[in-house]
Amino acid sequence: MHLTRFRINTHRVGARKLLSSPQVMHAAVMSSFAEVLPSDSNGPRVLWRVDRNDKAEVFLYIVSPVKPDLTHMVEQAGWPSTGTWQTYDYAPFLSRLSKGDTWQFRLTANPVHSIRRTPSEPTKVTAHVTPRHQIGWLLKRQESAGFRVVEKSEEQRRLPEGDEYELIVRDRRNSAFHKSGSARSGGRQGGGERRKPVSLTTATFDGRLEVTDPEALRRTLTAGLGRGKAYGCGLMTLAPGR
Structure with a gap:
């Protein structure tokens, strides 16, 4: 597995086009590989995420089974003369994950749930739209994903509820x-033919976690978490914790 980081030049027209549509970005990411890679499997696959740290500091992260070639993205949305991308071998880091380790994490996800207004109605997938419900969505999945979000001590909490x-x-x-x-985008129809509109609600989580199941967490980091993985959701990355 490989982890790639590419800084996007937000002043370029091509960059604004990429950032305006998850479908356009997905197509550009998948075009970075000479062969068609899995994008709809439960195992290691291509995941990507856009981090908007600042108006002029936007990064694209990609996790993939093979190294990408982002030359076309540098020409379209980077700095062709001086800009490049960095790709790292992800396997050594993944192999070092141990139970009890703590890490800072970031995850952009598509928090959804299934609802039914009447018993006779089929269930409908609906997005969580409030931070409280979005956090609840993540907490329900943490155990099976191989981690637990670290709880604050009583002294650290600023609110009686919702700040745990x-x-x-x-x-x-x-x-x-x-x-x-x-x-290239995994569809079955040719010629770029359009299908029905897609609506996507996303939320980015920043926090601290403790590893509870290293193998499950490795699957989460390489296969993604939740729905919408083709459209910039599901990629969790870790950084050294405090």
Whole structure:
């Protein structure tokens, strides 16, 4: 597995086009590989995420089974003369994960749940839209994903309720786009034919976790968490904790 980071030049028209649509970014990411890679499996696959740290500091992260070639993205949305990307071998880091380790983490996800207004109705997938419900979505999945979000001590909590965890939700977004049927984006229809509109609600989680099941966490880091993985959701990254 490989972890790649690419800084996007937000002043370029091509960059604004990529950032305007998860479908367009997905197609660009998948075009970084000479062969068609898995994008709809439960195992290691191509995951990506856009981090908007500042208006002029936007990064694209990619986790993939093979190294990507982002030359086309540098030409379209980078600095062709001086810019490049960095790709790291992810396997040594993944192999060192141990139970009890603590890490800072970031995850952009598509928090959803299934609802039914009447017993006779089929269930409908609906997005969680409030931070409280989005945090609840993540907490329900932490055990099976191989980690637990670290709880704050009583002294650290600023509120009597809703401030129990070292976790914040930020950069919540709603987007709508048409899913392309092109082969490179995993569709079955050719010629870039459009399908029905797709609505996507995303939230970015920043927090601190403790590893509870290293093998399960490795699966989470390489296979993603939740839905919408083709559209920039599900990629969790770790950094040294305090």
